[in-house]
Amino acid sequence: MSRTIAIASGKGGVGKTTLTANVGIALAKSGFKVLLVDADIAMANLSLLLGMHSSPITLHDVLLGESNVEDAIYDGPGGVKFMPSGLSLESYRRVDSDRLQSVVKQVAGDYDxxxxxxxxxxxxxxxxxLAASDEALLITMPNPPSIADVLKTKLVAQRLGCNPIGVIINFSTGEKGEVKGEDIMKMLELxxxxxxxxxxxxxxxxxxENVQPLMLRKPDxxxxxxxxxxxxxxxxAKEAVIAKPARIGFLTRLKNIFKRGKK
Ligand SMILES: Nc1ncnc2c1ncn2[C@@H]1O[C@H](COP(=O)(O)OP(=O)(O)O)[C@@H](O)[C@H]1O
Ligand SMILES: [Mg+2]
Known part of the structure; x- marks a missing residue:
């Protein structure tokens, strides 16, 4: 059965895009079919994080009714599929975001x-x-303003029929003064x-130089x-096992330079 999950927060800069990319890759590495959608249609940056720069057809074109949804889906790193958002402010202004739900519905069945x-x-x-998702995973920093804002997101999600399944705490340092997980759980009832x-x-x-998501670049x-x-x-499912990328040793690098020199 396919699950559609919104990665949401109150504030910006708490790690939604980071989490979407890396958790998506971990799910794909466990054998699931995964589609990542850049639903941040105004400030799209999931493509940058995935290291994908040329995506001629985007979610903007689909929301504008100018392209088919299948044409806006690309192969991403680590086995994920990816639907980027457009970077043009002009097309963003014309986009009807209310169509997102029907766009997601059209393709969700093809993915886990x-x-x-x-x-x-x-x-x-x-x-x-949120309306386009069945479930929401909320992300917050362990401080009161971030938690207060994510509580609002939780209430909005519920009102829209999207089930908040849990909360993720990001930027944890373990310092004194950080709100404890137990208290966050109680405050959000999640x-x-x-x-x-x-x-x-x-x-x-x-x-x-070549942007690569952390999950692939540094799995440990x-x-x-x-x-x-x-x-x-x-x-x-069981945690995915992701091998560290092979390091090119000094001798191999030297040989490559030598080979290039010969051409
Ligand atoms: N656990 C973390 N430790 C250090 N930096 C992080 C962590 N999570 C996210 N960041 C950094 O914080 C910034 C905001 O993250 P991002 O995923 O873009 O947030 P959002 O999508 O919620 O705006 C980025 O520069 C990202 O690299
Ligand atoms: Mg983001």
Missing amino acids: FVLLDCPPGIERTVMAS PIYGVIPMDAEVRRSFMQ APASVAMRKIAAKISG
């Missing part, structure tokens, strides 16, 4: 999991993403689906380990 990377806040585009530590490797994923980084656990909690 459809994850929607939501915009922040509770504006129209967020509501469209189970904790995982705690992702603050991990400098997450940001470094953007700094590489603490944030990757936490996100694999979250994927296993979502699916109920």
Whole structure:
């Protein structure tokens, strides 16, 4: 059975896009068919995180009724499929986000999991993403403003018939003063689906020459380990085993340089 899950938060910058990409890859590595949808139609950046730069047809074109949904789905890294959003402000202005629900419905049956990377806040585009999803996973930082905002998202989701299944705490440092998981669980009346530590490797994923999601670049980084656990909690399957990318040794690099020189 196909599951459509909105990855949502109150505030921006709490890790929705990071989570969508990496949890999606972990689910795909466990053998599930996964579609990631960049539902942040105003500030699309899931493509950047996935290291995918050329996507001529996007969700914008589909929402505008100018393209078929199948044509806006691409092969992403780690075995996921991916529907990017457009970057043009002009097309964003004309897009009817209320059509998202019917677009997602058209393709959801082909996948085990459809994850929607939501915009922040509770504006129209967020509501469209929640309405298009059966379930929502909420993400918050362990501080009161972030929790207060995600509580609003939870209530909006419920009103739209989207079932909030749990909360994920991101940017955890374990410092004194951080709101404890137990208290977050009580405040939101939701189970904790995982705690992702603050991990400098997450940001470094953007700094590489070839951007690659953390789950593939550094599967043993603490944030990757936490996100694999979250994927296993979502699916109920065993945690995916992801091999570290092979390091090219000094001798091989030297040989390659030598070979190039000969051409
Ligand atoms: N656990 C983490 N540790 C360190 N940096 C993180 C972590 N999670 C996310 N980030 C960084 O925080 C920023 C915001 O994350 P992002 O996923 O884009 O949030 P959102 O989609 O909610 O706006 C990005 O620069 C990302 O690399
Ligand atoms: Mg985002």
